[in-house]
Amino acid sequence: MSSPVNKAAGANWLTTTDHKQVALQFLWWTLGAFLLGAIYAVILRMRVTSALVDPALYRQMLTQHGILMVFLFLIPAIPSVLGNYMLPLQLGAGEFRLPWLTRLSLRLQILGTLALVLSISIKPVGAGWTFITPASLTGPGSFALLTTALALLAGSWLASGVNVIVTVHHGRRPGMGFFQMPVFAWSLYLTAFAQVIAGTLFGILVIYLAAARGSAAGPFGANADPLLWQGYFWLAVQPLAIFALLPAAGVITEVIAGVSRRPVVGYRTVVGSLIALLALGFCTFGVHLIGKGQSPALSFAFAALALVTAVPVALLTFSWLSTLYRGSVACAAPTTFVVAFLLCAGIGVMSGLMLCTLSTANYLANTVFATGHLHYIMMGGVMTAFLAGLHYWWPKMFGHMYSPLLGRLSGMTYMAGFNLAFLPQLIQGARGLPQGLATVPAGLRGTDLVATIGMWILTTGLVMIISNLFGALHDGEKAGENPWGATTGEWRSGAVGGDPYVP
Amino acid sequence: MIATATTSSWLPQAASTQSQGVDPAFYGVYVVGAFAVILVAGLAMTFVRQFPRKGENERGLGDARPNVKLQAAWVLAALGVAIYAFTAGLPGFLDANAAPWMSYRVLVATSQDGYKFTYPNGHIADTLHVAINRPVRLDATTADVIHTLHAPALRLNEPVLPGRTAQAWFNATTPGTYELRSAVYGGDRYQDMRTAVVAHNPADFDAWMIRVSDVFAGRTMEQAGELLYVTKGCKTCHSIDGSKLVGPSFKNVFGHQFDTREGVRITADEAYIKESILKPNVSVIAGFEPVMTPFEGKITDKEIAGLTAYLRTLSDLGGKPAGADSTTAKPAGKEVAAVAAPAAPATPHGGK
Numbered sequence: 001m002s003s004p005v006n007k008a009a010g011a012n013w014l015t016t017t018d019h020k021q022v023a024l025q026f027l028w029w030t031l032g033a034f035l036l037g038a039i040y041a042v043i044l045r046m047r048v049t050s051a052l053v054d055p056a057l058y059r060q061m062l063t064q065h066g067i068l069m070v071f072l073f074l075i076p077a078i079p080s081v082l083g084n085y086m087l088p089l090q091l092g093a094g095e096f097r098l099p100w101l102t103r104l105s106l107r108l109q110i111l112g113t114l115a116l117v118l119s120i121s122i123k124p125v126g127a128g129w130t131f132i133t134p135a136s137l138t139g140p141g142s143f144a145l146l147t148t149a150l151a152l153l154a155g156s157w158l159a160s161g162v163n164v165i166v167t168v169h170h171g172r173r174p175g176m177g178f179f180q181m182p183v184f185a186w187s188l189y190l191t192a193f194a195q196v197i198a199g200t201l202f203g204i205l206v207i208y209l210a211a212a213r214g215s216a217a218g219p220f221g222a223n224a225d226p227l228l229w230q231g232y233f234w235l236a237v238q239p240l241a242i243f244a245l246l247p248a249a250g251v252i253t254e255v256i257a258g259v260s261r262r263p264v265v266g267y268r269t270v271v272g273s274l275i276a277l278l279a280l281g282f283c284t285f286g287v288h289l290i291g292k293g294q295s296p297a298l299s300f301a302f303a304a305l306a307l308v309t310a311v312p313v314a315l316l317t318f319s320w321l322s323t324l325y326r327g328s329v330a331c332a333a334p335t336t337f338v339v340a341f342l343l344c345a346g347i348g349v350m351s352g353l354m355l356c357t358l359s360t361a362n363y364l365a366n367t368v369f370a371t372g373h374l375h376y377i378m379m380g381g382v383m384t385a386f387l388a389g390l391h392y393w394w395p396k397m398f399g400h401m402y403s404p405l406l407g408r409l410s411g412m413t414y415m416a417g418f419n420l421a422f423l424p425q426l427i428q429g430a431r432g433l434p435q436g437l438a439t440v441p442a443g444l445r446g447t448d449l450v451a452t453i454g455m456w457i458l459t460t461g462l463v464m465i466i467s468n469l470f471g472a473l474h475d476g477e478k479a480g481e482n483p484w485g486a487t488t489g490e491w492r493s494g495a496v497g498g499d500p501y502v503p
Numbered sequence: 504m505i506a507t508a509t510t511s512s513w514l515p516q517a518a519s520t521q522s523q524g525v526d527p528a529f530y531g532v533y534v535v536g537a538f539a540v541i542l543v544a545g546l547a548m549t550f551v552r553q554f555p556r557k558g559e560n561e562r563g564l565g566d567a568r569p570n571v572k573l574q575a576a577w578v579l580a581a582l583g584v585a586i587y588a589f590t591a592g593l594p595g596f597l598d599a600n601a602a603p604w605m606s607y608r609v610l611v612a613t614s615q616d617g618y619k620f621t622y623p624n625g626h627i628a629d630t631l632h633v634a635i636n637r638p639v640r641l642d643a644t645t646a647d648v649i650h651t652l653h654a655p656a657l658r659l660n661e662p663v664l665p666g667r668t669a670q671a672w673f674n675a676t677t678p679g680t681y682e683l684r685s686a687v688y689g690g691d692r693y694q695d696m697r698t699a700v701v702a703h704n705p706a707d708f709d710a711w712m713i714r715v716s717d718v719f720a721g722r723t724m725e726q727a728g729e730l731l732y733v734t735k736g737c738k739t740c741h742s743i744d745g746s747k748l749v750g751p752s753f754k755n756v757f758g759h760q761f762d763t764r765e766g767v768r769i770t771a772d773e774a775y776i777k778e779s780i781l782k783p784n785v786s787v788i789a790g791f792e793p794v795m796t797p798f799e800g801k802i803t804d805k806e807i808a809g810l811t812a813y814l815r816t817l818s819d820l821g822g823k824p825a826g827a828d829s830t831t832a833k834p835a836g837k838e839v840a841a842v843a844a845p846a847a848p849a850t851p852h853g854g855k
Contacts (some may be wrong), residue, residue: 055694078536128688134665135648223607226649226664238700260554269569293649293662293669296600303592307585314581318574324550327563335551343544346741350536357588359524359533359595363660366686428512430529432655434686437693479606502566 017099022106023085024397030077038070038462042455049452053438059126060141062436066129067146071153072113074378075240078247079160079195080109082389083188085397089490090185090500092173107157112152116492119145128436130237133220133229134381137213147210154203157243161195164188165444173489182488182500183257186271187250190278191243197282198239205232225234227293234285242281244378246274248385249316252341255334255392258319258486260327263501266319273312273319280309291365299358306356313349317342330484332334333407337388340415344380347419351376351426369429375422387414387465394469395479396490402472410468412468414461420454478501514655516701518681519657524595532588539584548603606640607633613663614646615690617676618683618698625734626716631683631700634708635675643669653686654700663685675702724826728813731806740795743817750790750795757811758820767773776811 011024040061047053084102088095096102119125125141125259170180170187181189209229212220220229257264264270286294288303292303320342329335351373354360364370391411395401424447431446440448482491487503514526514531529610554563610621620631633639643652643663652661652671656679660670684697703711714720718727718734732738732753740749751761756771764787765766769775778786780802815821 028605037787055689059688059691059693080818132649132687135687139690198741223666225666260563261556261561263565263567265567266569266574267567269574282589291660293664293667296596299596300593304518304589307589310581310585311578314578321543321546321550322569322574324547325554327550327554328556328561329551329554329563330556339544339547342547343540344648346540347723348542350532350540352531353536353584353588357528357600359592360532361592362596362599363525363529363655363658364706365660365662366653370574427513431515432653434653434684436693437689485560499567503562503567 013231015103017095018283019084019088019096019099019102020397022102023081025106026076026084026109027235029106029113030073030081033068033072033113037065038459040065040068043457045455047438048440049448055438056126058438059128059436060124063128063174064120064124064425065114067150070129070237070378071150071173072116074244074382076109076153076157077252077386078244078382078389079164079188079191080105082184082251082386082393083164083191084160086393087167087185088171090182090488091167091171092176092489093167093171093256095171096163097171098163101159101163104384105156105163108152108156108159112156113150115145115149115152118142120148124394130233131229132211133209133212133224133226136209137216137220143213144210145347146322147206150206151203154199154206157195157199157240158203160400161192164192164225165196168192170303179268182501183253183267183270183274184247184250184488185255186481187246187274190274191246194243194246194278194281197245197481198236201232202236202240205236214355227289230289230292231285231294234288238288238500239278239281241378242278246277247273248341248345248382249274249277251392252320252338252384253316253323254488255388256323257501258392258484258488259330259332259335259338260324261330261485262323262327263487263499264319265322266315267499267501269315270319273315277309280312282311287361290355290358291362298477300360303356303358303361310353326474330403331408332391332484333402333411334388334392334484336408336411336415337391340411340418341381341384341388341394343415343417344376344384347423347426348373348376348380364429365426366435367429368425368433368435371435372422372425372429375425380418380422384414387411390469393490394472395483398476400472400476401479401483402468402476406464406468410461410464412461413457413464417454417456417458417461419450421458424448424451424454424455431439433471516656517658518675518677518679519597519659520676521599523840524592525658528591528595529587531591535584535587539581539620549850566787598773599671600669602640603638603674606638606672608640608642609633611641611643611652611663612646613643613650613652613685615692615696617696622712622716624712624716626712627734628715630698632708632711633675633702634705635678635702637705637708638672638674640670640672643671648689649687650685650689650696651687652683654681654683656681657700659683660686675700678702678707719809724729724809724812725816727806728809728811731810732813735798735802735806735810737810753814753817755818755820757814757818759818763787764791764793773811776814777807780807782808800808 011206013021016022044058044061044065047058078282086362119142122142122145123140125139125143125146127136127139127141168181168185208218208220211218212224253264253270282304286298286308287306290303351369355364355373357372391407393403427447428440428444431444433440484491488500510517512531513647514522517526612619612621618629618631619627620629621627626787636708641652643661644667645663645665650663652659652663652669654660654673657673657675659671659673662667663669679702681700681702682697683700685693689696712734718730722730737753742748742752743754745752745754757776758771760770762768766789767786769786775786781799782797783795784797787793
């Protein structure tokens with residue numbers, strides 16, 4: 001059960017319910033969405049810099065970039081690829097308890113992706129990925145197909161969430177208590193609640209949005225309070241962002257324990273912090289509405305609540321740093337990505353702090369500062385954690401080890417490029433540049449050029465990462481059963497109970 | 504034209520008192536946040552170097568208990584940062600939500616076509632002119648989708664939502680021209696959804712306002728009267744198409760004869776119209792209530808003449824105006840026009 005996928009075993013990729021085969025297929029689909037979204041990102045950036053711009057086309061590309069990256073890549077990537085592969089192994093469950101849901105979630109993801117690609121190829125929607133009403137209720141685009149795609153994706157999250165909850169409750173190895181689950185398994189379990197609740201809500205919302213657009217019916221239709229949509233959207237999407245961040249935190253915890261060969265310091269504190277983050281994720285959607293027309297009293301309350309997030313975030317950081325301290329830290333690619341994560345997600349959290357500070361939140365609302373913050377959290381945080389996890393579990397998933405040196409170099413290139421590409425957004429936003437403009441004013445051309453250079457370095461880093469990982473499948477060294485000397489269930493079958501991080 | 508930032512700072516050069524609520528909070532949180540990021544990333548890099556794996560089978564410390572005192576200090580520090588951020592941002596936030604008493608009130612109408620600013624005296628313009636050191640309150644509405652009033656140099660960033668009146672205020676401190684635009688996508692013309700705020704010295708602002716708001720400049724008496732019909736509020740109660748509102752329609756009034764409530768037959772000539780504007784409830788036409796606000800002291804003789812000229816154009820008995828040919832403005836009006844016309848797109852202090 002701990003051997004890599006055996007393709008020779010006559011696996012039928014369309015009908016399989018095997019968690020490993022499903023996870024690998026999710027890898028292709030989410031990576032495909034990422035590459036398409038990345039192509040959009042490159043074009044968007046080039047057009048901003050070259051000022052050869054058709055604003056309507058720019059708007060469509062911006063919308064598709066956002067939808068692809070957020071809903072088809074960042075939200076599902078870690079749970080569907082790393083989670084599907086590792087959870088049954090970490091729990092010693094062998095397989096998900098409801099394998100038909102494993103398969104269903106993949107099929108819905110595929111159908112959703114195809115529907116989205118179809119909507120793009122017929123007529124892309126240009127309403128922005130947050131679909132702010134009433135502007136999104138008019139304007140061209142195959143909206144019905146787009147909402148169908150999003151509803152199908154929400155269904156995929158729901159299916160996978162139910163599956164994870166059931167498997168954690170009923171599929172743990174005998175003798176493994178809740179507090180003997182690895183942290184990554186915990187993070188997936190908590191995320192599943194966000195998937196089930198917020199995913200369902202999101203699916204319903206996009207259907208209502210389509211109704212409002214088609215026939216002015218429903219809560220977002222004619223004469224609706226324009227803030228109602230934004231409130232509901234973030235009520236669903238803020239937990240969904242958490243649903244991307246919690247497993248990211250789980251991956252980072254796992255990788256740090258693995259590469260430093262130390263038990264997670266303050267295991268219960270880490271789990272408690274993840275629970276707190278999940279709870280706060282459901283209560284803090286209103287921070288997205290500060291400076292958007294929300295009543296001052298609500299902005300006050302949401303800002304105060306969101307700042308409480310500092311406590312679980314500090315506890316997590318403390319545990320991560322403590323686990324590195326006096327570890328036996330491997331000089332390896334996952335370590336590089338962990339450091340990149342701490343830097344980038346750190347800047348993401350701190351720019352988020354400025355968006356929760358009431359007066360600066362008002363000032364920065366709708367500027368590219370918020371865009372920069374989003375990229376630091378979602379790409380600097382979630383994407384970097386995903387890459388850390390991929391490098392950590394790659395030998396497990398494919399049985400081959402990539403080049404460790406190229407792994408570290410690509411991680412550093414990625415980190416440098418990422419910061420050069422997105423720090424300028426924070427600066428431009430602070431100067432007052434609004435979101436979604438196809439050209440930048442003359443005074444900001446310098447920072448824009450830096451961002452473009454950063455984007456090419458980032459692209460170079462990503463090409464290095466992908467060629468290193470996939471190149472290893474061809475000519476990589478055979479990896480041992482447990483190259484990191486890690487202790488959790490996926491690395492050693494039939495382990496006894498107790499602390500998952502004690503050998 | 505548009506004021507740009509000095510390259511050394513994150514925020515643009517401040518041109519309003521609103522910056523007192525935003526800038527210190529921004530830089531304060533920025534310094535604390537940058538320190539925290541450098542601390543965390545720096546510690547991680549230090550530990551990676553300080554505790555490298557030395558042997559194939561080496562393991563790290565097996566004890567998983569955290570240093571509780573250090574952990575408590577770490578969390579308290581983070582909580583301290585959060586509380587600092589909250590308190591630093593609160594005064595500016597509360598201040599931004601309450602315009603000072605007796606602010607200069609400008610109505611802002613936004614739509615996908617752009618911005619329209621209506622000044623207290625009824626003057627309408629598509630750029631916002633203000634005097635420095637005089638709080639300006641903006642009451643903004645939108646005709647279609649969400650737009651915003653986004654002027655970074657003035658630290659102004661107010662969303663305007665359909666069905667609501669948004670209220671924002673600022674107090675400019677430096678004369679100059681600053682960009683004001685929408686920061687929320689509002690359709691295909693979003694890119695060009697922008698205008699400017701021109702901040703003048705108070706004396707220059709008053710002179711500008713007198714110049715541009717002279718309704719007679721560049722207009723015939725009839726055209727001036729047509730504009731006054733809107734800006735003086737006649738339109739609310741008097742139609743021009745013959746339909747009966749609160750007051751009589753202006754269609755076919757001039758030169759016609761009417762009975763008053765007291766049964767006196769009058770002719771709506773220049774003298775009667777003047778009386779009906781200044782003391783409207785003395786001689787009210789039958790069928791209407793004496794409810795109009797007297798305009799005595801609120802309107803000039805010239806404006807009355809303009810309105811009268813406009814009423815002539817609406818009447819089949821309007822004929823030629825009495826006396827001199829007034830199809831062009833009176834001499835006084837001509838002078839104003841001559842002065843105002845070349846200086847119309849006035850930007851007295853230019854950009855910075």
